[in-house]
Each structure stands twice: as C-alpha cells, then as structure tokens.
Amino acid sequence: MNVSYQLLTSSARGAIAVVRIRGQGAVDLVDRVFRPNRGRPLGSTPEGRLRLGRAGLGIGDEVVAVRLAGSVPSVEIQCHGGPAAVDAVMSALKQAGAIEETTADSTVEAQALDDLARAPTLRSAAILLDQANGALSAAIHRILESIQHRAEPGPDLDALIRRGNVGMRLLTGWRVAIVGRPNVGKSRLFNALAGYDRSIVDPTPGATRDVVTIRTAFGGWPVELSDTAGDREDVDPVERIGIDLARQERREADLVLLVLDRSEPLDEVDHRLLKDLQGALVVANKSDRPPAWVRQGREAIDVSAETGEGIDHLVRVIESRLVPDPPTSGEAVPFRREQVEAIREAREAISMGDPGTAARRLSSLNPSAARSN
Ligand SMILES: Nc1nc2c(ncn2[C@@H]2O[C@H](COP(=O)(O)OP(=O)(O)OP(=O)(O)O)[C@@H](O)[C@H]2O)c(=O)[nH]1
Numbered sequence: 277m278n279v280s281y282q283l284l285t286s287s288a289r290g291a292i293a294v295v296r297i298r299g300q301g302a303v304d305l306v307d308r309v310f311r312p313n314r315g316r317p318l319g320s321t322p323e324g325r326l327r328l329g330r331a332g333l334g335i336g337d338e339v340v341a342v343r344l345a346g347s348v349p350s351v352e353i354q355c356h357g358g359p360a361a362v363d364a365v366m367s368a369l370k371q372a373g374a375i376e377e378t379t380a381d382s383t384v385e386a387q388a389l390d391d392l393a394r395a396p397t398l399r400s401a402a403i404l405l406d407q408a409n410g411a412l413s414a415a416i417h418r419i420l421e422s423i424q425h426r427a428e429p430g431p432d433l434d435a436l437i438r439r440g441n442v443g444m445r446l447l448t449g450w451r452v453a454i455v456g457r458p459n460v461g462k463s464r465l466f467n468a469l470a471g472y473d474r475s476i477v478d479p480t481p482g483a484t485r486d487v488v489t490i491r492t493a494f495g496g497w498p499v500e501l502s503d504t505a506g507d508r509e510d511v512d513p514v515e516r517i518g519i520d521l522a523r524q525e526r527r528e529a530d531l532v533l534l535v536l537d538r539s540e541p542l543d544e545v546d547h548r549l550l551k552d553l554q555g556a557l558v559v560a561n562k563s564d565r566p567p568a569w570v571r572q573g574r575e576a577i578d579v580s581a582e583t584g585e586g587i588d589h590l591v592r593v594i595e596s597r598l599v600p601d602p603p604t605s606g607e608a609v610p611f612r613r614e615q616v617e618a619i620r621e622a623r624e625a626i627s628m629g630d631p632g633t634a635a636r637r638l639s640s641l642n643p644s645a646a647r648s649n
C-alpha cells in the first residue's frame with residue numbers, strides 16, 4: 277500500500293479545508309477513517325457521489341468524502357477549516373498509514389498563494405498576488421538566462437535582495453517602538469496612532485510599566501506598534517523592569533519613535549536618548565501648548581497627540597521611513613526567508629566566479645515555467 281495525503285487548501289485558517297488522499301489502497305484506507313452518517317462504506321459508493329459523515333480521532337469532524345475519477349485511486353475529504361479540525365482529519369489519515377505529501381516541491385506561485393491567504397493588509401496582498409501571478413518566477417528566469425548567456429546578473433540579484441527586505445515583512449510586519457522619558461505623551465500618541473484607547477494615559481509619570489503592543493498598518497504596511505515605559509533613573513523595581521523591557525524593545529524595533537515634550541524644557545534623559553538613538557524618528561509632542569524649546573539640528577515632527585494635529589503627517593513619515601522605495605505594481609519581490617537566502621547565496625557564488633552554483637541555487641527556488649511577459 278502506498279497512500280499519500282495532502283492539504284490542498286491554504287494552511288491558514290479558512291471556512292473549509294480540502295485534503296486529497298491518493299495511491300493504491302486509498303479508498304480502503306479512507307474507509308478506516310471515514311464513518312458515513314448512514315449506509316454503506318465509501319468503497320461501495322460510486323465515484324463523484326458526495327458522502328456525509330465524520331472523520332478523525334474521537335468524535336472527529338463532520339466531513340464530506342468523495343471518490344474521484346481517474347487512473348490513480350483518489351479520495352477528497354472536505355472538513356472544517358479551523359486548525360483543530362484539519363489536524364484531526366490529517367492525524368487520523370497518518371495513523372491509518374498514509375504518508376503526508378510534502379509541499380517542498382511547490383512552486384514560487386503556490387507559496388505566494390499560500391501566503392496571500394494570510395496577508396494582513398491589502399498592500400501586502402497586492403504584492404503577494406503579483407508573485408502568485410509569476411513576477412518573481414519571471415525575474416528568476418531572466419537571471420538564469422543571463423547567467424546562461426554569460427551576462428552579469430549581479431545588479432539584478434542585488435535588486436531582488438533589497439526587495440526581500442520588504443517581502444519578508446509582508447506577513448509579519450514591521451516593528452515600531454514608542455520611547456521617551458515619562459509623561460511626554462507616549463501612551464497618548466500610541467492611542468492616537470492606534471485609533472482607540474488601548475494604553476493607559478495618566479499625568480503621573482511612570483504610568484506605563486509594561487510593553488503594550490497592537491497590530492496596525494501605516495500606509496498599508498502591517499506594523500506591530502508598541503508603547504513602552506518612560507525611561508528614567510532611580511525608580512522602584514517594577515518600573516525598572518518596565519524600563520529594561522523598553523530598552524530591549526527599541527533594540528529590536530525596525531523604527532523607534534523618540535517622543536519629546538515640546539512644552540517642557542529638555543532634561544538630561546531627553547538629551548541622553550537623543551544621543552543614544554541616532555536613527556530614531558524624533559516626535560515633538562504637545563504642540564497645542566506654547567513651546568519651551570526650539571529645534572536644534574535634528575529634524576523633529578511636531579504633533580499634538582491630544583488634538584490629533586500633525587498625526588497624519590507623522591504617519592506618512594513613518595510609512596516612508598519603513599519602506600522608502602516601495603515596490604511598483606507587478607514588480608518581483610522575494611517574500612520568504614529561504615528565497616532571500618538562496619538569492620544571497622547565488623549572489624555570493626557570482627562574486628566568487630561560480631555561475632554554476634548560482635544557477636543551481638536559483639533553480640532550487642522552483643520558479644514555475646517562464647511566461648511570455
Ligand atoms: N496638552 C497636551 N497634553 C498631552 C498631550 N499628550 C499627552 N498629554 C498629557 O500628558 C500626560 C502624560 O501622557 P501619557 O500619554 O500618559 O505619557 P507617557 O509618556 O505615556 O508617560 P509614562 O507612561 O509615564 O511614561 C497626560 O496627562 C496626557 O493627557 C498633548 O499632545 N497635549
């Protein structure tokens with residue numbers, strides 16, 4: 277017996293999932309897993325006729341099973357799309373002796389479709405759709421051709437690697453951390469950017485003691501935004517933990533918003549943060565009040581988290597800091613870490629004068645056959 281099974285639908289959560297079982301003995305194997313609500317087993321049901329029943333260990337899931345026509349015996353099981361239901365059906369098939377077909381050989385297009393189902397924003401989805409339609413495959417084929425014709429593929433590989441920085445974040449998003457000394461309005465700004473009151477705002481310095489995180493989007497780019505404890509010395513142990521967490525958060529962030537209070541003179545903590553966080557985007561909050569200092573040197577975005585003034589502008593600046601040069605429609609964008617790593621290795625091989633290795637590495641990405649465009 278050589279029966280395999282494969283999840284045909286996306287591994288992301290959906291309403292319905294479809295599992296295909298095929299190979300000699302597939303129907304017998306499914307009959308050990310599938311319990312029809314009434315009547316005879318699936319093996320004595322004609323091809324193409326839908327049967328309602330249950331499948332899976334324990335009570336299992338309510339499913340539809342159907343024998344498919346074709347030279348290789350095949351069955352399709354449609355179950356509910358939640359991870360537990362899919363897992364129940366697939367585990368039962370495995371226990372009955374079927375082997376899972378790996379998706380390691382799936383094409384770039386199939387991977388893009390799979391990720392598309394998980395895209396958190398329309399902008400992410402549009403880029404993944406371009407790859408599902410063949411943009412990345414076509415670019416890889418062009419590079420393979422230029423290697424074949426002994427042309428220099430370096431710049432094209434470099435362009436793809438740069439695009440990978442955006443591509444790899446299409447699902448997970450970018451991390452943006454709000455930091456600054458206590459009471460400058462970090463939590464108020466966080467809430468203004470989030471669009472609702474998620475974080476506690478309070479005139480007492482040290483109000484925020486933990487890292488508060490939400491998922492949102494700026495200009496269509498998915499973002500994990502975090503509000504952190506105000507940074508200062510000489511504090512109690514709990515606030516200390518919060519401050520340490522804040523420092524960790526800003527080390528891991530793709531972009532740090534350093535919030536200053538425009539209505540109060542800058543103190544030594546502000547100066548230290550300005551010095552330590554050279555790459556941070558400086559936000560001068562409380563612009564609704566008379567200013568207590570003037571900007572020197574470093575660019576700062578004036579906002580009032582209280583009135584909302586300047587927030588739209590800040591969002592546009594954040595967007596352009598995260599992705600200064602967004603991919604255009606139809607452009608090739610590698611979207612998985614393995615893809616970017618393979619392209620990097622191909623680039624290194626080219627630099628070492630080894631086009632053969634570069635071509636093998638690129639082909640291993642499994643681009644679908646080249647299209648005419
Ligand atoms: N006038 C004015 N007041 C603001 C503004 N933003 C925040 N505040 C006030 O400043 C105080 C502190 O605000 P928070 O957002 O809690 O400050 P924080 O930086 O999160 O403070 P910690 O959590 O203690 O570090 C509150 O009383 C807010 O109402 C603003 O833009 N204008």
Ligand SMILES: [Mg+2]
Nearest residue numbers: 462463483484
């Ligand atoms: Mg706070």
